Amino acid sequence: MKIGGFQKSSLIDFPGKVAAVVFTQGCAWRCPYCHNRALVYPSRFQPSMPVEEIFEHLLLGRSQLDGVVITGGEPTQQCGLMDFLRRIREMGLLIKLDTNGSNPGMLTSLLEENLLDYIAMDVKGPLSEYRRFVGCEVDTGPLELSIELIKQAKIPYEFRTTLVGGLHTQEHLDQLAPLMYGVRRYAVQTYRMPPSDFRSQPPFTPPDVSLFHIASEALRDRVDEFLVR
Numbered sequence: 001m002k003i004g005g006f007q008k009s010s011l012i013d014f015p016g017k018v019a020a021v022v023f024t025q026g027c028a029w030r031c032p033y034c035h036n037r038a039l040v041y042p043s044r045f046q047p048s049m050p051v052e053e054i055f056e057h058l059l060l061g062r063s064q065l066d067g068v069v070i071t072g073g074e075p076t077q078q079c080g081l082m083d084f085l086r087r088i089r090e091m092g093l094l095i096k097l098d099t100n101g102s103n104p105g106m107l108t109s110l111l112e113e114n115l116l117d118y119i120a121m122d123v124k125g126p127l128s129e130y131r132r133f134v135g136c137e138v139d140t141g142p143l144e145l146s147i148e149l150i151k152q153a154k155i156p157y158e159f160r161t162t163l164v165g166g167l168h169t170q171e172h173l174d175q176l177a178p179l180m181y182g183v184r185r186y187a188v189q190t191y192r193m194p195p196s197d198f199r200s201q202p203p204f205t206p207p208d209v210s211l212f213h214i215a216s217e218a219l220r221d222r223v224d225e226f227l228v229r
């Protein structure tokens with residue numbers, strides 16, 4: 001496991017739970033608006049934290065925690081992920097996984113071994129234009145597989161789209177809507193500008209509020225629960 005950061009507790013990252021947050025290092029994608037570039041670009045990596053240090057923190061905070069969020073970067077590309085989650089399970093903690101959906105094989109293994117209690121998958125935009133949203137060539141077949149796997153999962157989940165000013169349009173949201181048909185929870189969230197040294201040039205901006213209304217019209221009636229963050 002390559003771990004680039006650890007937050008002892010959070011009230012907002014695991015719905016309804018108090019959770020520690022583990023930030024894994026590394027992601028194969030290059031979303032131009034990525035907020036976590038220090039976890040994506042190897043040249044920006046800090047020395048990775050020893051796994052044992054994470055478990056020391058978790059043991060110390062155990063009585064105050066409901067669970068742990070594994071985020072990134074992209075956690076499913078970590079080869080030690082399953083062992084890491086097994087150890088968290090043995091501590092009796094709940095586990096939430098944040099993922100970009102690029103590794104349905106890993107998702108399958110984690111679900112089969114009952115190592116997840118909540119999954120949040122980013123859906124960046126319509127699959128037909130995914131390259132534009134993730135900054136590199138991407139095979140969307142695995143993404144469709146991940147979406148189907150998560151839809152069928154017997155645990156709580158959400159799909160979420162970060163709306164970015166200067167990138168997402170009404171057409172994108174209209175195209176995205178059929179993909180999200182019938183999902184239990186779908187959220188649109190606002191892009192927040194990162195610190196100036198992490199901004200793209202020219203910088204993206206938070207979206208106009210009208211884009212949230214457009215998203216609501218396109219998606220609210222297609223999903224069980226529609227959230228705006």
Ligand code: SF4
Binds near residue numbers: 027
């Ligand atoms: S998938 Fe997530 S972590 Fe990876 S580049 Fe995109 S926004 Fe950043």
